[in-house]
Structure formats: structure tokens, C-alpha cells
Amino acid sequence: MAGPMTYDAAQFTCNGCGKCCLEGAGWLPLVEADITLFEEQAPHVLQYVTWQGDPGARQGSLSRTVVTGRETTRCPFVRKLRGRAQYTCGIYDVRPTVCRRYPTSRDHALYTGCEGYDMPVGGGD
Ligand code: SF4
Numbered sequence: 001m002a003g004p005m006t007y008d009a010a011q012f013t014c015n016g017c018g019k020c021c022l023e024g025a026g027w028l029p030l031v032e033a034d035i036t037l038f039e040e041q042a043p044h045v046l047q048y049v050t051w052q053g054d055p056g057a058r059q060g061s062l063s064r065t066v067v068t069g070r071e072t073t074r075c076p077f078v079r080k081l082r083g084r085a086q087y088t089c090g091i092y093d094v095r096p097t098v099c100r101r102y103p104t105s106r107d108h109a110l111y112t113g114c115e116g117y118d119m120p121v122g123g124g125d
């Protein structure tokens, strides 16, 4: 889920549809900075981390399946806004880098079903 800002020097604005957090991959790759941020500011998130690599390695992913143990694409941190068909991130200030950067391009948005861009590639003009 992108932030509420417009970015990418284009016509992108996150509309809060939540699709990326409800229908995304079953796991979110983490970089070391994400793990450090969890450790320092949100240690409760660490229980959702599936560690990878050698014991003690600071590598892992944020699993979407920890809570229920069932396969799901819904992130455990996505929250629906009361009375609105919009969603927000329950760990917005410490959300993983992959979430901050999504979508990485207009093509990425189109490919993954994000409607934050206001017109398709080649459209308009
Ligand atoms: S799919 Fe796109 S528009 Fe919808 S919440 Fe995610 S980033 Fe925002």
C-alpha cells in the first residue's frame, strides 16, 4: 500500500482500495532495514517474520499466513476503514520497504491490478 501522497512524477495516487494488501503475494520480502525498524519500533511484528538463511541471519519475509496457518493472500496488518470501502495499513509507519515502493511503475501497477494511475499506458493525450 502506497502512502497517501502523489509520487513518481506521474498521475499516481493511492486510492486506498486495499487490493495490494488483500490480494498480494502470500509473503512480503524484507530487507535488513525493515528488520531493524521492527526491532526498534515495532517488536510485535517480529512474530510474523519467517526467517531465512543461516541461524541468526537477518534475512526473512513477512508471512501473511502466521495467524491462521492457512494459505491466504490477505496481509494480517490490513485494516478496513469503518463505513468505507477503503483500507489502511495497521503498521503504516514501519511497513516493509516493498510496501513503500509498491507499485514500482505504471506497468507494475497495471500488471498487479492497482488502479492508482488514472489512465492506462498509451491512454489519453
Ligand atoms: S492497489 Fe494501488 S490504489 Fe489500491 S491500495 Fe494498493 S497502492 Fe493503493
Ligand code: SF4
Binding pocket: 001, 002, 020, 021, 024, 028, 075, 076, 077, 078, 079, 088, 089, 090, 091, 092, 095, 096, 099
Ligand atoms: S504491511 Fe501494510 S502496506 Fe504492507 S501488505 Fe500489509 S497492510 Fe499492506
